[in-house]
Amino acid sequence: MSILTAPSRPLAAAIAEFGEPRGYVAAASIGLPPRRAVEALRADLDAWARADRDPQGYDPIIARTREHYARLVGVDVARVAIGSQTSVQAALVAAAMPAGAEILVVEGDFSSIITPFQERGELRVRAVPLAALADAIDERTTLVAFSLVQSATGVVADAAAIREAAARHGALTFCDTTQATGVLPVAADDFDLTVCHAYKWLCSPRGVCFLTVGARADAVLRPVQGGWYAGQRVWQSCYGPDIALAADARRFDVSPAWQAWVGAEQSIGLFAGLDIAEIWERASGLGAALTEALGLPVQRQAIVAWPDPEGAQLTAMTAAGIRISGRAGRARASFHLWNTADDVEAILRALRS
Structure with missing residues (x-):
């Protein structure tokens, strides 16, 4: 054949x-690491074992990885926040929704993009079939949350129709690209918010996740999970209460699992060049x-x-x-x-x- x-x-x-x-044939469950990522991880572990590593030394690695990802999905790096899990970043979005807001989701979508909204309690979560999603958006909808590619079936959402309907009714769009980025072209600027865990199609270690924040969403989100790594000057933000958070999307950062980013830099850099x-x-x-x-x-x-x-x-x-x-x-x-x-x-x- x-x-x-x-x-x-x-x-x-x-x-x-x-x-x-x-x-x-299981990239949708866990990707495989490219050779360069394995070599970088081994070198980092060896350096750690020699007591030749310090936390500040990982900052340039994380900065380069963030830049690779921004280039891959076509946004300014100032729009990219980092984290470790999809559900944590979805919870940040859920926390920003006003009480009583309608959140439109897809029946059978991955739970990490649904459960944080359900658990808010004060939100009205409405689920519809993927094929009906664009038509279901109306004046009641505050935010539509969906996966660009469905995890269970591989079906690709009609993102253009969803964006058009959301724009017509003033709804925000929150797109999970975890099952897309790295295999399907993704333009994060097409949506108000995107989230992507990199351990599948981007072939990175687990624990590397990205949130892109458009201008409309930036005005709504609050850094409720803000910590020292979200500070404008990271290493001067370890102790409060007088901390100034970053002015851009970095204020939504979660402190990184350092070793995971060593591998992610290599993997995401590889895909950003393809x-x-x-x-x-x-x-x-x-x-x-x-x-x-x-x-x-x-x-x-x-x-x-x-x-x-x-x-x-x-x-x-x-x-x-x-x-x-x-x-x-x-x-x-x-x-x-x-x-x-x-x-x-x-x-x-x-x-x-």
Whole structure:
């Protein structure tokens, strides 16, 4: 089976950094680290073991990683805040919503983008199917929160229609790009707020997350989780109460898990230098080939999910050495830049057997 065009030279070089992970179709669960990230992490651990590390030494690494991410999603670096988990940054957004506000969410979306709003108690959370999301936005809606790519199914939201409806009714948009950034082109400026955890398609260590804050959202959000790392002068902000927080999106920062950012700098820097549209063409092409071979409606998606309520197909593929995931009663394959047609064939062989 030959379904892929030859990658460009930059993409081919990036693919080579991942070795030969045949049968790994689980990027939607956890990405693989490129060689440069592994080497940087090992060097950092060695330096730490030699007592040759200090907290301030990580600041340039974090600054460069923030710049890489800003370039990747097309926003000014002053609009990027850092954190560790999607739910924590979603909770910051939830805390900013006025009592009684309607938050429109997607049925079956990832819980980290829904639960913080539900737990506010004072908010009205309304859930609708993804296909109905744009039409469901009306004058009651304060904020619409959704994933650009659905974790369970891989379906890509009609972001243009959602943005247009939100603008027409004055609603804010909060988009989770965790299952998109790194495989699907993302323009964070298209939304008032985005959140992205980098351990999946951006192939970074877990504990590296980003929040982008547009001008309208910046006027609403409050740094309720502000700490020393959110200070205008970080190392002069360790002790209160007289602390001046940063004037830009850094005031929403959560102090970083240092070692994770050592790997993230390398991984996100790698993706920031690639044509993400080329990666999407490759990954979604493999998704289309798999759906066609399985007799499913053809889907050009990086994530392909199909019914497997008893988990029998997942068991068969795992036994054949395929690293794949199961979600919401489905088997879920997720293709990234390192995957080839051989991975599609391996899935089909395991299912036929």
